[in-house]
Amino acid sequence: MTEDYRIDNLDKTILTALQADARTPYAELAKRNGVSPGTVHVRIEKMKQAGIITSAQVMVDPKKLGYQVCCFIGINLKTAGDYPDVLKQLQALPEVVEAYYTTGHYSIFTKILTRNIDALHHLLVHQIQSIEQIQSTETLLSLQQPIHRQINP
Amino acid sequence: MTEDYRIDNLDKTILTALQADARTPYAELAKRNGVSPGTVHVRIEKMKQAGIITSAQVMVDPKKLGYQVCCFIGINLKTAGDYPDVLKQLQALPEVVEAYYTTGHYSIFTKILTRNIDALHHLLVHQIQSIEQIQSTETLLSLQQPIHRQINP
DNA sequence: GATGAAAAAATTTGCGG
DNA sequence: CCGCAAATTTTTTCATC
Numbered sequence: 483m484t485e486d487y488r489i490d491n492l493d494k495t496i497l498t499a500l501q502a503d504a505r506t507p508y509a510e511l512a513k514r515n516g517v518s519p520g521t522v523h524v525r526i527e528k529m530k531q532a533g534i535i536t537s538a539q540v541m542v543d544p545k546k547l548g549y550q551v552c553c554f555i556g557i558n559l560k561t562a563g564d565y566p567d568v569l570k571q572l573q574a575l576p577e578v579v580e581a582y583y584t585t586g587h588y589s590i591f592t593k594i595l596t597r598n599i600d601a602l603h604h605l606l607v608h609q610i611q612s613i614e615q616i617q618s619t620e621t622l623l624s625l626q627q628p629i630h631r632q633i634n635p
Numbered sequence: 636m637t638e639d640y641r642i643d644n645l646d647k648t649i650l651t652a653l654q655a656d657a658r659t660p661y662a663e664l665a666k667r668n669g670v671s672p673g674t675v676h677v678r679i680e681k682m683k684q685a686g687i688i689t690s691a692q693v694m695v696d697p698k699k700l701g702y703q704v705c706c707f708i709g710i711n712l713k714t715a716g717d718y719p720d721v722l723k724q725l726q727a728l729p730e731v732v733e734a735y736y737t738t739g740h741y742s743i744f745t746k747i748l749t750r751n752i753d754a755l756h757h758l759l760v761h762q763i764q765s766i767e768q769i770q771s772t773e774t775l776l777s778l779q780q781p782i783h784r785q786i787n788p
Numbered sequence: 789g790a791t792g793a794a795a796a797a798a799t800t801t802g803c804g805g
Numbered sequence: 806c807c808g809c810a811a812a813t814t815t816t817t818t819c820a821t822c
Binding site: 504534542543546547572573581584585586587621623624626 | 657688691707729732740744773774779785
């Protein structure tokens with residue numbers, strides 16, 4: 483989290499493996515790379531310190547939790563300066579899983595998960611479009627997500 | 636990965652903790668919930684079996700790896716039927732970290748990470764717009780991502 | 789910096805309630 | 806289905822190269 487650090491090849495292979503499976507044993511990573519588990523440990527700690535590794539998260543399948551609908555909502559504000567205030571209100575909606583401040587068509591671009599279409603409708607009308615600083619919204623419904631991966635170190 | 640499973644309150648608190656930190660010790664989760672580490676283990680295995688937990692991933696900060704630019708590219712196809720073929724070509728581009736098949740403005744909606752604006756320009760012109768089944772694209776540049784979280788179980 | 793073995797910690801298993 | 810505790814595996818440390 484502190485200093486910069488330029489990763490080498492060993493770091494890269496370790497990182498790639500951990501991006502796929504955060505619980506790959508250090509001994510396994512060590513063997514694959516012809517180094518000792520101690521070295522693997524040191525490298526991982528350095529990448530954490532450098533802020534390259536931000537966290538280890540268990541990933542869930544939203545559908546299996548009952549969140550069947552995925553969509554993007556592009557938002558346009560009445561006034562650009564209202565951005566921080568609107569953001570705060572979006573933050574309070576747990577269905578808003580991502581938000582981006584963007585140039586182009588929209589001021590704010592969000593990714594949304596809801597249990598079903600009714601819930602999306604309700605969220606859109608009663609929680610989002612009712613935010614007074616919002617001028618207009620546009621919804622893109624996702625039918626499928628064929629690509630879902632992390633960047634290659 | 637096999638059968639359905641309706642999660643209860645204990646599963647929920649375990650899952651929420653692991654979404655934030657996949658390496659929270661089972662003993663810690665057990666203490667927080669007043670159960671034994673063995674029980675925590677059983678619950679986690681069940682959620683894995685049910686496909687609720689899909690993986691544990693180390694998350695990286697793309698900027699720290701030199702990927703300074705994040706954007707979305709909406710793609711329109713000449714013919715809707717070209718979708719599988721175009722997808723295959725997008726899959727081959729590691730900068731395309733997410734792709735969605737969407738209704739609305741675009742046929743395919745992608746999230747892209749590149750090292751800098753020049754790299755984005757190159758990717759757009761020489762790798763994406765040069766795919767012959769693509770009719771048009773629209774780029775939304777992300778300046779900031781103020782919300783980034785997982786769905787609440 | 790890296791090693792490798794020893795120490796500490798966490799996970800997994802299986803018996804019994 | 807849960808808890809306990811033993812057995813196993815993994816992580817972490819540290820003296821040494």
